[in-house]
Amino acid sequence: MSSPAAGRALRYGASEEEKARYHGLARRHGTPLLVVSRERLRVQYRDLQKRLPDVSLYYAIKAFPHPAVIETLAALGCHFDVASEGEIELLQALRISGRKTIHTHPVKKSQQIKAALRGGSTTFVVDNLEELGKLTPWRHRVGILIRLSFPSETAAVDLSRKFGCPPEEAPEIAERAQRAGFQVRGLSFHVGSQSLSPQAHVDAIEQCRRLLERINERLPHPLGTLDIGGGFPVDYELRGFDYDAYFQPIRRALERLPRDLHLIAEPGRYLVAPAVISISSVIGKSRRGGLRWYYLDDGIYGSYSGQLFDHARYPLQFPDGEGPRSPSVLAGPTCDSIDVIAENLDLPELNEGDLVIGRMMGAYTAATSTRFNSLNAAKIVVEEEDFDVG
Ligand SMILES: Cc1ncc(COP(=O)(O)O)c(C=O)c1O
Missing domain, CATH: 2.40.37.10 (Lyase, Ornithine Decarboxylase; Chain A, domain 1)
Structure with a gap:
């Protein structure tokens, strides 16, 4: 032991x-x-942008919810993943527009939905029909990302036990949402935090590629976004983790997706740790x-x-x-x-x-x-x- x-x-x-x-x-x-080193934050942000060049980055505020971090990243063009009213208020205090956010909490109080909408957030994550129901009053104003569950054994923190629907349920949620009048923007997942094997992302991206193909064949309005979550690891053991080797297969998997698909990620740890x-x-x-x-x-x-x-x-x-x-x-x-x-x-x-x-x-x-x-x-x-x- x-x-x-x-x-x-x-x-x-x-x-x-x-x-x-x-x-x-x-x-x-x-x-x-x-x-906090603002300079190191800038280095991490630019580094991740270089490693995932076609992906828009949304900093997951929950990782270190501090105004200096948010301000520093916002100045570089970073967008934000919010999951609570408090996080939205942090952005509002810094006069950062809600249009630069996605609301990623799959389970929300109606009060939180209203606060997010008041703050200008228009993209919400859901993983079941109950949650979709809660958003129905605002269906003509909001876009939906459907969160999928991809459990991974190589992540330190599993984020698919509590959230995310099995991939096979996504077509029905997408269809019901479109029929109800929502704009279904796309799919999202989180392979777990401090995910040490790139294969978790590669497999999830590949499954999403096939799923998007299936869904888009059937639905009148194609889904145009894939959110690949966070999970990118940092080197706590200071052993010289090979980030080139880690990100290369993920980049390759992203290159196999349709060119016009809008890609986003929600990194927390990688930027701020x-x-x-x-x-x-x-x-x-x-x-x-x-x-x-x-x-x-x-x-x-x-x-x-x-x-x-x-x-x-x-x-x-x-x-x-x-x-x-x-x-x-x-x-x-x-x-x-x-x-x-x-x-x-x-x-x-x-x-x-x-x-x-x-x-x-x-x-x-x-x-x-x-x-x-x-x-x-x-x-x-x-x-x-x-x-x-x-
Ligand atoms: C929905 C969501 N997005 C992004 C993150 C950030 O993940 P990480 O810090 O592993 O990049 C988390 C972490 O809990 C999360 O729950």
Whole structure:
């Protein structure tokens, strides 16, 4: 069995420049912190555009719902995937038009539908006839994407268990929707988040190609959009993931689709994970059962919540310590015993006030952190300069 530390990239030390930056940020803002690099966001967005050149990108706001992230991506021409009223309000506060959004939550309260329509959203995802029924009062104003279920074993987070209809149900939903007067724009899917094999996308795209052919032969108004969801992975193990090899088969599969099909994607993690680091401080230490325990001011109930909800293991960076390393445990600040970030770490001795850096911490971190023990969430600060957060 692998240890909890297995698969987790550990880095000791940091360049003098990095150290000065971390300490400067901690002095200025206190800890715990999440530090956003706008420049790294731009790099990720341009990189994904290059890898999926004919695909319009809709950032999935849920991954890291912060105005600086939205603003930075909007300035590059990115569109947005919204799934709640709160996310729509975030865009409205930044004066971003609802026309640049798709509403991707397959199950919505009528109140949410109205809020989305008021905000200018006109494309909604459904995966069953009940949901279609809820949209009927606005059928002449909205476009529909039918979400399909493609369970995948190679994704860290399965998003087809709860949502998406079996592909064979899509023709009936499309037909009923057109008959009711909806504009059926196309199909959508999500192969699961942190999807490590490109084959999941390739298979789903291929099934959608065949399904679109079948549907478009039968229906008076052809479906013209395919939404390939999110799921594109990031390199939490810092092992030099081969992104060229990953995206090439997906690009090939997209090239086999009809030329005039409008392609969209809803990436979250890929854009934002590498653009954020966490800075937390050692607030206490003890020896328990022959192990060194270090307690940080951020943990599983805070920015590291993704370790529970998102099954992620973030690469960690520690101060260079003098002296021998020994088996250590890294715990969070709450009173709960599950609040342990990592065990079986081989660490140099740490002291109160030492900084621990979590890298790749933009996706599903702050978004899912709680206020347990009435502790404050990590403060989010935005750095304009380019720095290596990956
Ligand atoms: C409907 C939908 N679209 C997009 C995303 C973003 O996925 P990812 O962060 O894997 O790119 C999610 C994640 O939960 C989602 O549920």
